[in-house]
Amino acid sequence: MMAFEQIPKKDWYSILEADPSASVSDLKQKYQKLILLYHPDKQSTDVPAGTVEECIQKFIEVDQAWKILGNEETKKEYDLQRHDDHSFSLSCRCGGKYSVSKDEAEEVTLISCDTCSLVIELLHYR
Secondary structure (H helix, E strand, O other), rough: OOOOEOOOOOHHHHHHHHHHHHOHHHHHHHHHHHHHHHHHOOOOOOOOOOOHHHHHHHHHHHHHHHHHOOOHHHHHHHHHOOOOOEEEEEEEOOOOEEEEEHHHHHEEEEEEOOOOOOEEEEOOOO
């Protein structure tokens, strides 16, 4: 039997050093400040390679955060997902995923793969 694994979620607001109640224009200002701070071309040539790698990783995360939070639709979807801290997923043999939230798991017994037609049964043990 396979067990569902908990999906780790990034907090895009903390990556942008912003409050979840911030407006899109405030988020944009935070994004612009951080993207300049961590941009690879702005890094000094005399810093250790590890520090440069950390800056590049931070640059990528800031860019990803902006792609999600800078768009009203994706921001709204992300905000809804943030309230559900308990999501679980299982890899399908096709490469897709079976995903279910804790609330959904209490209501459903069959879960479909997100890319193919395979279905698994969710068993509840008490």
